[in-house]
Amino acid sequence: MASVQIRDVQKYFGSTQVIRGVNIDIKDGEFAVLVGPSGCGKSTLLRMLAGLEEITQGEILIGDKVVNNVQPKERDIAMVFQNYALYPHMTVYDNMAFSLILAKSDKAVIKERVDKASEVLGLGALLERYPRQLSGGQRQRVAMGRAIVRDPQVFLFDEPLSNLDAKLRVQMRAEIKALHQRLGTTSVYVTHDQIEAMTMADQIVVMHDGVVEQFGKPLEIYDHP
Ligand code: ADP
């Protein structure tokens, strides 16, 4: 676990400024939700946390370390994407194990991490299946498994539920929340859905047009839930 600090961060694409001096403090173990309309800069901010997008100005710290110039794979983070990004030709087990294999982790460690993640996520019976043999919810769980096995200091979620139907979305909200309560990993979760923000966040960051409009606990932000 680690805190995340975003200090006076700005981002330009060419001459267009899309992040206009953002400050956000996320404490160790907190579940923070970035919410706001499409185009307000949420994904860009998340991608800068992941190291997938350069920071034009300002600083990002993970723990006490400035990560501006740290490559994505050297950052102690794992990201869960909207489109799952599973490898179609690999089993559930291999999908979860793959980044550890690339990182040349010990075989026993890989098995232990994958077994633990599949237990936490209820994937134990599905390890030999391929992504096309899974439901949407199961695929999303595998995507989370791939993040969990890395045992990161920070989880980044990029609208992970927006491809799911309404009923499954409600169920997965509860599952992600339960997972966070169990693992306690600092999490930054991006969504345009206020209900998701309201039900999942310890802290909500409301963004609008590249700035933070409001920051606080769900009941401070939405007083009429
Ligand atoms: P959100 O995640 O809140 O929908 P984004 O961070 O995706 O918003 O986008 C913020 C703004 O930056 C939008 O106006 C978008 O069009 C623009 N943008 C995002 N990525 C790029 C890019 N690679 N090049 C140019 N403009 C971009």
Ligand code: ADP
């Ligand atoms: P990709 O399909 O994005 O290339 P890989 O699983 O092939 O991902 O891993 C490439 C590198 O990216 C790995 O060395 C690993 O450190 C990093 N990586 C893998 N999965 C994640 C994740 N969920 N979040 C962040 N980084 C990841």
